[in-house]
Amino acid sequence: MIKEVEEIIRKIKAKEIAGADDTAIASARALSILAKRSEAKTAKEFQKEVKNTANRLIDARPSSSSLRNCVSSIIREVEAAGNVKLVNLRNLVEASASRFVERINEAKNRVGEIGSKRIRDGDVILTHGFSTTVLAILKKVAEEGKSVHVFVTEARPELKGRETAQKISELGLPVTLIIDSAVRVFINEIDHVLIGAEAIAVNGAVISKIGAAVVAAIAHEARVRTLVAAGTYKLSPETVIGELVEIEEGDRRQILDSDVLAEMKKVDVRNPLYDVTPPQYIDAIITEKGIIPPQGAYLMLRQMMEG
Amino acid sequence: MHALPEKVEEITQDIKTMKIRGAGKIARAAVGALKIAAEASKAETINDFIDEMDFAAKSLLQTRPTAVSLPNGVRFVMGRLIRAKNVVSSVNDLRKHATNAADEFIENSRMAVQRIGEFGAKRIKDGDVILTHCHSSAVVAIIKKAWEQGKRIRVYSTETRPRFQGRITAKTLGEAGIPVAMIVDSAARHFMNEVDKVIVGADAIAANGAVVNKIGTSMVALAAHEAGVLFFVAAETYKFSPETMVGELIVLEERASSEIISPERLKTMENVGVRNPSFDITPAEYIDLIITEKGIIPPQGAISILQEIYGYFSF
Numbered sequence: 040m041i042k043e044v045e046e047i048i049r050k051i052k053a054k055e056i057a058g059a060d061d062t063a064i065a066s067a068r069a070l071s072i073l074a075k076r077s078e079a080k081t082a083k084e085f086q087k088e089v090k091n092t093a094n095r096l097i098d099a100r101p102s103s104s105s106l107r108n109c110v111s112s113i114i115r116e117v118e119a120a121g122n123v124k125l126v127n128l129r130n131l132v133e134a135s136a137s138r139f140v141e142r143i144n145e146a147k148n149r150v151g152e153i154g155s156k157r158i159r160d161g162d163v164i165l166t167h168g169f170s171t172t173v174l175a176i177l178k179k180v181a182e183e184g185k186s187v188h189v190f191v192t193e194a195r196p197e198l199k200g201r202e203t204a205q206k207i208s209e210l211g212l213p214v215t216l217i218i219d220s221a222v223r224v225f226i227n228e229i230d231h232v233l234i235g236a237e238a239i240a241v242n243g244a245v246i247s248k249i250g251a252a253v254v255a256a257i258a259h260e261a262r263v264r265t266l267v268a269a270g271t272y273k274l275s276p277e278t279v280i281g282e283l284v285e286i287e288e289g290d291r292r293q294i295l296d297s298d299v300l301a302e303m304k305k306v307d308v309r310n311p312l313y314d315v316t317p318p319q320y321i322d323a324i325i326t327e328k329g330i331i332p333p334q335g336a337y338l339m340l341r342q343m344m345e346g
Numbered sequence: 347m348h349a350l351p352e353k354v355e356e357i358t359q360d361i362k363t364m365k366i367r368g369a370g371k372i373a374r375a376a377v378g379a380l381k382i383a384a385e386a387s388k389a390e391t392i393n394d395f396i397d398e399m400d401f402a403a404k405s406l407l408q409t410r411p412t413a414v415s416l417p418n419g420v421r422f423v424m425g426r427l428i429r430a431k432n433v434v435s436s437v438n439d440l441r442k443h444a445t446n447a448a449d450e451f452i453e454n455s456r457m458a459v460q461r462i463g464e465f466g467a468k469r470i471k472d473g474d475v476i477l478t479h480c481h482s483s484a485v486v487a488i489i490k491k492a493w494e495q496g497k498r499i500r501v502y503s504t505e506t507r508p509r510f511q512g513r514i515t516a517k518t519l520g521e522a523g524i525p526v527a528m529i530v531d532s533a534a535r536h537f538m539n540e541v542d543k544v545i546v547g548a549d550a551i552a553a554n555g556a557v558v559n560k561i562g563t564s565m566v567a568l569a570a571h572e573a574g575v576l577f578f579v580a581a582e583t584y585k586f587s588p589e590t591m592v593g594e595l596i597v598l599e600e601r602a603s604s605e606i607i608s609p610e611r612l613k614t615m616e617n618v619g620v621r622n623p624s625f626d627i628t629p630a631e632y633i634d635l636i637i638t639e640k641g642i643i644p645p646q647g648a649i650s651i652l653q654e655i656y657g658y659f660s661f
Binding site for chain 2: 193194195196201204205208209211212213214216217219220221222223224225250252253256257260286294295299302303304305306307308309310311314
């Protein structure tokens with residue numbers, strides 16, 4: 040047991056580390072720390088330890104494809120290495136972890152550049168949830184001097200939208216904050232809906248912050264385009280073999296605090312953290328490899344899995 | 347210049363300051379005030395009586411300009427007076443028409459929620475899963491009635507930002523023993539496949555069957571429509587808006603940003619504004635039925651309800 044590793048697992052589970060990318064980066068760091076500090080005596084023992092920790096990281100946030108992809112890519116390298124000395128294996132895990140982090144950061148910059156091309160001067164954008172990839176696009180938009188107005192939903196129950204509003208306003212772009220329920224009232228003023236993703240399934244369905252699917256349905260109804268900004272490390276390989284992406288539920292106290300709950304006998308709380316936006320509501324997914332229609336998710340996954 | 351009787355003035359103030367609130371209560375209070383005005387009038391001619399009543403009516407209409415139930419209550423009484431004006435022989439006869447009309451409106455309004463409960467419960471089947479948004483006493487009446495009839499139902503109640511009226515709904519139903527799960531407004535679509543019927547209340551209903559209700563209703567309706575789930579509106583007939591028959595649009599009130607985010611927090615965010623519309627409009631094509639105390643109608647029937655009550659415009 041390494042205290043720092045345990046701490047990362049705890050934070051991921053408790054959503055103290057929240058975003059899809061931050062979660063993946065944290066899981067890479069956990070394995071990297073393990074590589075440095077493991078007290079394993081043999082390569083085999085170390086390998087077992089890495090796999091074990093990898094599984095615990097996945098269990099801490101089962102819906103996160105980026106985390107899963109991150110630890111799986113490290114495990115794959117460990118397995119491919121075969122019989123090597125313990126010290127080599129340690130180095131390999133560390134190198135593999137830092138490569139994945141680099142991949143995330145590069146992808147985000149690239150998505151920012153590619154995505155920004157889709158935004159025109161004068162556009163009004165609506166975003167939901169908190170996505171560092173969406174922020175990367177808006178940062179580029181602001182740098183290019185385009186005048187863009189952004190509607191931001193508050194995103195109950197965690198109210199992450201406030202953070203999004205703050206970050207966008209710091210880019211110098213004007214922001215209008217609204218409640219999640221008000222999206223349909225304003226949709227006719229919007230040119231593009233732009234959201235991030237927690238995971239992307241093989242059919243191009245996008246798992247994102249609860250409410251994203253409603254926003255996309257409203258946009259579809261009003262013939263407003265919905266763009267998803269996501270690095271390819273968000274693609275979920277498990278869905279190729281028919282696995283469903285698990286939708287986690289959060290703490291009920293996010294919706295009702297304990298005092299109110301105690302008063303409300305018989306009242307249950309359901310708090311799904313994500314929902315699934317069907318591919319027919321998505322116009323394009325902006326990845327670091329280019330813009331694809333949601334139907335292109337399958338092809339990208341195949342290419343990714345084939346190495 | 348007319349003066350309002352003291353009691354009428356007091357009721358007018360209570361409506362204005364929101365001491366009296368809720369669509370039904372406002373309407374009943376305003377109509378009650380008209381009855382008091384009729385009883386207190388010392389007018390000697392029919393025209394003077396009408397003038398005095400008209401003054402009281404206008405004072406009441408100015409209290410909450412966006413409410414639909416209040417002007418409808420006032421219109422119910424005043425419409426009756428105008429129509430009776432040419433057939434009565436004395437001020438006292440006319441006064442009787444006014445007080446009768448007021449009594450009838452108040453009684454109807456009280457009975458309406460109960461009738462809606464009875465009509466609506468017939469549309470609920472054993473085992474149904476119901477989703478509701480915000481808090482509506484008519485919706486609660488339907489769900490409670492169905493439960494009393496022994497139908498094993500369960501309910502999803504959205505919390506209803508920004509003011510969380512969904513918590514009142516959840517608490518009320520929970521206390522009646524009905525299993526209820528609270529969800530965020532955004533999760534309505536996520537659970538829609540489990541739902542058999544969505545039932546919501548209304549703040550106003552337009553002549554074309556469009557329903558004005560708490561912000562978020564139209565997106566719940568969209569999610570229901572998309573999933574092929576039935577969408578019912580429960581509303582007393584005094585929520586139908588006659589102005590919309592002549593093409594007026596219903597004004598959507600927008601409230602303070604402090605309902606969404608604290609002024610202190612907002613102040614730290616440069617370039618950030620807040621929009622806070624309180625209502626939205628659900629188009630008629632997403633609505634399957636409107637349950638009123640006069641019976642169940644399709645949204646296309648809104649115009650016939652309006653015509654039945656108000657006829658064509660006379661004042």
